[in-house]
Amino acid sequence: MPFLTGKYISRREVLRSMGASLALPFLDAMMPAGKLWSSTSISSPSRLCCIEIVHGAAGSTGQGTAKHFWSPEKTGRDFEFSHSLEPLTPYRDYITVVSGTDLHPATAYSPAEEGADHFRSSAVYLTAAHPKMTEGSDYFGGTSIDQIYARRLGQDTPLQSIQLCIESVDSSGACDYGYACVYADTISWGSPTAPLPMTMDPRMAFENLFGDGATPEERRQRQMVNHSILDWIEHDVSRLNKQLGAADRQRLGSYLEYVREVERRIQKIEQYNSSGQPRQLPAAPLSVPDSYDEHVKLMFDLQVLAFMTDTTRVSTFKMSRDVSERVFPESGVKSPFHPLSHHGEKPEKVEEFAKLNRYHVGLAAYFLEKLKNTPDRDGNLLDHTMVLYGSPMGDGNVHNHKRLPIFLAGHANGALKGNLHLYCPDGTPMANLLLTMLHKLGTETRSFGDSTGELAI
Numbered sequence: 484m485p486f487l488t489g490k491y492i493s494r495r496e497v498l499r500s501m502g503a504s505l506a507l508p509f510l511d512a513m514m515p516a517g518k519l520w521s522s523t524s525i526s527s528p529s530r531l532c533c534i535e536i537v538h539g540a541a542g543s544t545g546q547g548t549a550k551h552f553w554s555p556e557k558t559g560r561d562f563e564f565s566h567s568l569e570p571l572t573p574y575r576d577y578i579t580v581v582s583g584t585d586l587h588p589a590t591a592y593s594p595a596e597e598g599a600d601h602f603r604s605s606a607v608y609l610t611a612a613h614p615k616m617t618e619g620s621d622y623f624g625g626t627s628i629d630q631i632y633a634r635r636l637g638q639d640t641p642l643q644s645i646q647l648c649i650e651s652v653d654s655s656g657a658c659d660y661g662y663a664c665v666y667a668d669t670i671s672w673g674s675p676t677a678p679l680p681m682t683m684d685p686r687m688a689f690e691n692l693f694g695d696g697a698t699p700e701e702r703r704q705r706q707m708v709n710h711s712i713l714d715w716i717e718h719d720v721s722r723l724n725k726q727l728g729a730a731d732r733q734r735l736g737s738y739l740e741y742v743r744e745v746e747r748r749i750q751k752i753e754q755y756n757s758s759g760q761p762r763q764l765p766a767a768p769l770s771v772p773d774s775y776d777e778h779v780k781l782m783f784d785l786q787v788l789a790f791m792t793d794t795t796r797v798s799t800f801k802m803s804r805d806v807s808e809r810v811f812p813e814s815g816v817k818s819p820f821h822p823l824s825h826h827g828e829k830p831e832k833v834e835e836f837a838k839l840n841r842y843h844v845g846l847a848a849y850f851l852e853k854l855k856n857t858p859d860r861d862g863n864l865l866d867h868t869m870v871l872y873g874s875p876m877g878d879g880n881v882h883n884h885k886r887l888p889i890f891l892a893g894h895a896n897g898a899l900k901g902n903l904h905l906y907c908p909d910g911t912p913m914a915n916l917l918l919t920m921l922h923k924l925g926t927e928t929r930s931f932g933d934s935t936g937e938l939a940i
Contacts, residue, residue, distance in 0.1 A: 492507075492510065492512045492513050492723075492726070493513070494509070494513050494793065496513075496723075498716040498719040498720060498723070499716065499719065500715035500716045500718075500719065503693060503694065503712045503715045503716055504693060504694065505693055505712070505713075505716060505742065505792070506641065506792035506793065506794050507735070507738070507792060508734060508735070508738045508791045508792055508857075508858075508859075509791075509793070509858075509859055509860055510727065510731040510734060510735065511728065511730060511731050512726065512727055512728070512731050527639075527793065527796070527860075527867075528636060528639075528796060528896075528924070528925065529796070529867055529868060529869055529893075529895040529896045529898065529924055529925075530790045530796045530797070530798075530864070530867060530868040530869070531628075531629060531632050531796065531797050531798070531868070531869050531870075531871075531920075531924060532786060532790075532797075532798045532799070532800065532850075532868060532869070532870045532871070533608075533609055533627075533628070533629050533670065533798075533799045533800070533870075533871045534799075534800045534801075534802060534847060534850075534870065534871065534872045534873075535605060535608050535609075535670050535799075535800070535801050535802065535873070535874065535875065536802045536803060536843050536872070536873070536874050537601075537604070537605070537802075537803045537804060537805045537807065537820075537874060537875075537876065538803075538805070538807075538820060538821060538824035538874065538876060538879040539824060539874050539876035539877045539878055539879035539887075539888065540552070540553045540567060540836075540837075540840045540874060540877070540879075540888035541553070541567070541826075541833045541834070541836040541837035541840055542554055542565065542566075542567055542837065542840070542886075542888055543877035543878045543883075543885070543886040543887070543888060544826075544828060544833055544878045544880065545828070546828060546830060546833050547833055547837060548886065550566075551565045551566070552565060552566050552567055552833075552834075552837040552840070553565055553566075553567045553568065553582070553837075553840065553888045554580065554582035554583070554886075554904070554906065555568070555580060555582075555904045557904065558904050558905065558906045559903070559904065560902050560903055560904075562580070562904040566837055566841060567837055567840040567841045567844055567888070568580065568841075568844055568890065569841065570841065570844050570845040570847075570848040571844065571847075571848055571851070571890070571892070573848070573852075574848065574851045574852075574855065574865070574892060575901070575902050576901045576902050577851065577855070577865055577892050577893055577894060577899075577901045577902075578890060578891070578892055578901055578902065578903075579890065579891040579892070579899055579900075579901055579903045579904075579905070579940050580889075580890045580903070580904040580905070581889045581890065581891065581905050581907065581916055581938065581940065582886070582889070582904065582905065582906045582907065583886055583906050583907040583908070583909065583911060584886075584887050584889060584907050584911050584912065584913040584915065584916055585877075585884060585885045585886070585887065585910060585911065585912060585913060586604075586607055586608070586611070586875050586884040586887055586912075586913045586914075587884065587912065587933060588607050588610075588611055588612055588613040588914075588932060588933055589603050589604050589607040589608075589613075589875050589876070589884040590883075590884055592613055593616075595616065595661065596616055596660075596661075598660050598882075599616070599659070599660030599661065599662055600876065600882035600883075600884070601659075601667065601805035601806050601882070602658050602659060602660055602662035602664075602666055602667050602805065603662065603666060604667075604805060604874075604875040604876050604884070605666065605667050605668070605669065605670050605801065605805065605875065606624045606666040606667070606669075606670075606672070606678070607624075607625075607875055608627075608670045608873075608874075608875040609627035609628050609629060609670050609671065609672070609799070609917065610624050610625030610626060610627045610628075610672055610932065611625065611912070611913065611914035611917055611931060611932020611933055611934070612624050612625025612626075612675065612932055614662070614666050616661050616662060617661070617662070617663055618661055618662065618663050619663065620663070622663050622665055622666065622676065622678065623675050623676055624666070624672050624675050624678070625672060625675050625932065626672055626673065626674050626675060627670065627671050627672045627799075628917050628920060628921055628931070629644060629671055629797050629798075629799050630644065630671060630672060630673045630674075630679070630797075631921060631926060631928075632797055632921065632924050632926055633796075633797040635925075635926050636796055636797070639796070640793055640794060640795050640796055641794050641795070642691065642692075642789070642794055642795040643795065643797070644671070644679075644795055644797035644798065644799070645682070645688070645691065645692075645786070645789060645795050645797070645798045645799075646669065646671045646679050646680065646681040646682065646798070646799045647681060647682050647683070647688060647782045647785070647786070647798065647799070647800045647801070648668075648669075648681035648682065648683045648800070648801035648802075648804075649683060649775065649778055649779060649782065649801065649802055649803060649804075650683065650801075650803055650804040650807055650809070651668055651681065651683050651804065665678045666678075667804060667805050668680075668681065668804070669681050669801070670799050670801055671799040681799070681801055683767070683768070683771060684768040684770055684771060685749050685752070685770045685771065685778070685781050685782065685785065686749055686753065686768070686769070686770035687768070687770075688782065688785050689745070689746065689749055689785060692785065692788060692789055692792075692794055693712055693742070711743050711746055711747075712742070712746060713739055713742065713743055713746075720735075720739065723735070734858065738791065738792075741784075741788065742788065745781065745784050745785065745788065748777075748781055749770050749781070752769075752770050752771070752772045752777075753769050753770050756769050756770075756771075756772075757769060774813075775809065775811055775813070776811075776813045776846070779802060779846050779849075780846065780849055782800060783800075783846075783849060783850040783853065784853065786798045786800065786850070787850070787853045787854060787857060787864065790854070790857075790859075790864055790868065791857055791859070791864065802843065802846070803820065805821075806821045807819075807820045807821055808820065808821055808822070811839065811842060813842065814838065814839050814841075814842035815838065815842075816835055816838055816839045816842070818832075818835060820839070821879075823835060823836050823839060824836060824879030824880060825879065825880050826880055827880065828880060836879075840888070844872070847870075847872050847892075850870070851865060851870070851892050851893075854868055854870075854893070865892070865893050865894070866893070866894045866896070867893075867894070867895070867896050868892075868893040868894075868895065869891065869892075869893045869895035869898070869899065869920065869923065869924065870891065870892040870893050871889070871891055871920065872889070872890055872891075872892065873887055873888055873889035873890065874887060874888050874889075875887065875913075887913055889913070889916065891920075891940070895923055895924065898923035898924070899923060899940065903940060905938060905939065905940055907938065911935075911938075912932070912933045912934055912935060914931050914932035914933050914934035914935075915934050915935060915936055915937060915938050916938055916940075917931050917932065917934070918930065918931040918932075918934040918936075918937060919937045919938045919940060922937060923940075
């Protein structure tokens with residue numbers, strides 16, 4: 484280490500220039516001389532990422548449960564990954580599969596609410612609170628766990644949290660069955676009356692992370708000359724490199740190349756979409772690719788960059804929207820998403836839906852790989868992150884909220900051991916998992932939603 488005099492770089496060191504502001508990944512030079520990795524002076528709270536996929540899973544059907552399409556056959560640590568979860572095999576030591584929980588607050592509480600499960604589910608996923616049935620602006624739900632955790636962290640990071648999505652409905656007006664669209668458009672709620680908007684535009688997400696915010700004109704000028712954001716901070720990079728040891732220079736170089744590669748992908752998408760070539764998604768923002776696969780991976784990379792630089796420690800990601808008719812060519816499944824979830828319990832359709840579930844889990848595995856391969860303090864980002872992946876719906880064919888497909892990933896700074904399949908007794912509220920997550924993240928609360936206790940994870 485080059486800093487033997489007690490001087491060190493601040494964790495909040497930023498590389499700045501016109502319309503650009505890059506926070507840094509954790510470097511050895513940020514550790515005061517003589518301090519240990521475990522020192523409280525360099526430790527930081529766990530990151531939290533909550534991911535929602537809609538329409539449930541084939542493994543939550545009667546047939547899928549019997550064939551273990553989602554939940555592994557064995558419980559405990561000696562389990563084999565199921566068909567849909569097989570892409571997670573390389574990360575076994577980081578995976579906690581939680582089977583059998585129910586999300587009762589997403590069900591209809593009155594006859595008038597029957598049939599509206601698609602328009603309630605997302606609002607309940609992280610709040611475990613039954614949303615008020617309304618088509619107006621007097622919506623009312625609950626506070627989501629990501630925002631409870633973000634609020635506990637306070638102003639420790641430049642951004643308290645980020646909310647990303649792949650498809651949006653329309654946050655204004657009514658959707659269907661008497662519910663405002665906002666209930667289906669976000670999974671993140673700052674309070675029961677404050678749904679937080681989600682960003683589907685990669686350029687906007689990139690600028691939120693790295694745009695200086697000095698003036699919109701400066702940012703537009705930087706983009707118009709088609710330069711990388713890194714071209715504007717070359718002087719700062721050169722200055723900083725003179726203060727770093729070899730290992731830190733290599734880590735900084737890898738980080739900057741990662742930023743450049745993500746930015747190039749966004750620029751390439753924008754160039755194609757502005758070229759006049761036909762688009763499959765003509766109404767989408769300019770930086771949204773036609774490819775779902777490409778879009779999801781880009782949004783995952785942006786979350787990795789956000790966690791790597793401590794720009795934020797909390798993210799939510801909505802990987803689809805309810806009643807989506809989208810087809811995913813990369814999955815090998817030709818049927819649209821929502822119609823396939825209404826498989827009528829036909830064996831061949833249920834198996835096809837399981838194949839689609841496996842594809843979506845595989846994209847989450849891409850995220851886990853990136854986190855695991857990103858150094859962070861005394862380990863990697865996956866060591867210091869808690870990831871929730873799942874759906875607020877169980878069997879999409881009948882719109883129920885039982886036997887939810889859920890797993891956790893990451894060690895959360897040692898709070899989760901991983902390599903575990905926990906099967907919960909029938910009727911166990913998903914809120915028990917959300918409560919347990921909050922406790923594992925150091926946020927004390929006696930109850931959450933319809934919780935009845937903690938889970939042994």
